[in-house]
Amino acid sequence: MSFSITILGSSSALPTSTRFPTAQLVNHDEQFFLIDCGEGTQIQLRRLKKKFGKINHIFISHLHGDHVFGLFGLLSSFSLLGRKNDLHLYGNSLLKDIIADYLKYFGAGFSFSIIHHSFGVKSIQEIYEDKKLTISVLPLKHRIPCVGFIFKEKAKERNMKKEMITKYQIPISKIVSIKQGEDLVTENKELIPNDFITTPPVAPRSFAFITDTRYTESIIKHIQDVNLLYHEATFASGNSTLAKETYHSTSVQAAAIAKAAHAKKLIIGHFSTRYKDLSILLDEARTIFPETFLAEEGLEFEV
């Protein structure tokens, strides 16, 4: 089952000639979730040949322009392309007002409905659930209300050993319950323990998206053992005072969070334009957390 993250934008507030503002596309089992939508997101989606029509859920971490100014063009393009599916929009309650104002000027003849899911959270809270996945928001420490998003797969089913189906002539009607852990009782009333006829399920995977925030240890317990952590790293450690003042993190701080949370892998991004060469950010992070990678436009990371 696919579970991957594509980087659409890696820049902080100001874009550069090569770096777009923040946006990431999450593919979970061919369900597509867009996180943040900086200016140019629709252009990046086109370049990377991602299908607009498959995006049904958009999550906005906070209402700074570099995380939201691409939304207007993307929604307008959805409509120009004749979209019919509802579009679910998750964000701070003010986002609903911003979209209402936008539709007032640009929404004539819109082809689809926008369903708002507003949150104003003080602690971790689940905001999305389907059969295979939950998504939670986690308050961060920024200049304005801002949240991270945690994508967690649900516990998966055990796997049938194929040869056991033949051996015990197990009918299809019983397979669902066996995969959920039930033992088998044969026609001869023989009890076959579940772990004899199945193998353990694949471990559920998780992804956490953390931007924009000051270094905050309060998030660590909520992202324990996360498979893939995206954490903003606007500055190098030499600018840690500036990071604190502007409510951003350094790459060393991002790495410290990844290490404390026992993350499997870390992506850093939201780079200040002052870093033409990002190797200083990467090298500093890797001294603390070796499995660190740079967010770069177009890169796809498996969770």
Add this chain to the structure above:
Amino acid sequence: MSFSITILGSSSALPTSTRFPTAQLVNHDEQFFLIDCGEGTQIQLRRLKKKFGKINHIFISHLHGDHVFGLFGLLSSFSLLGRKNDLHLYGNSLLKDIIADYLKYFGAGFSFSIIHHSFGVKSIQEIYEDKKLTISVLPLKHRIPCVGFIFKEKAKERNMKKEMITKYQIPISKIVSIKQGEDLVTENKELIPNDFITTPPVAPRSFAFITDTRYTESIIKHIQDVNLLYHEATFASGNSTLAKETYHSTSVQAAAIAKAAHAKKLIIGHFSTRYKDLSILLDEARTIFPETFLAEEGLEFEV
């Protein structure tokens, strides 16, 4: 004196992986004017190494998203970069409301003032004048109120023949009036006709920006002898019915306007995404007006 147009975006409503929505940068004697501001305009300006701080006037032809959605990011970036200069914004009166709504959410601590110049015009009207240039708006025929922009240099001064300055020992104090056409009276009361000591001025140049519009001959008289005409050409002639229905033009119609106006050169743009290869649009236009060129991102045209 420089007078050039740089294409920042050439696409119609939907961007493609290579074509951005409409925006053009006019450089007149190192004064920079931005016309329209589709999504990604600030990214294009950075790529082409154009200085943000030199843009003091932005003109918006009409309030469809593909001509205006880049404004939010650009204005925010101006502020992040600490801009102090007033920014003059020219557009339909509704633009003022759109900007007011945008500032309500994103304008905290804005570093500069926006001066609105609103127009709602039924006929050609001058909206800008400096020592060397005038800019007028011209109503077009689109689905919503839309104008073209005509940039016209003012009549220039005659040029002094340098050898005459020596010959008649003309003092600097008289040169200004001589350049404006006055004859010279020497100390011996000798009258030297102006055209003996000067050469005619360089002809003033003009540029007309015409998008979005149905084919309309009403504009021809206002753009007679224009040096450079940009005219939208959303469709090829095979789609002339669609062009009419959507209030757009074909490249053949753009060429017919250029020919009737005796333009020196024509740029066509605002291309529909259906044309992967633009040569059909160019070839059709050139059968009528040979001096036709395609708007392509990054191209600079001398007026």
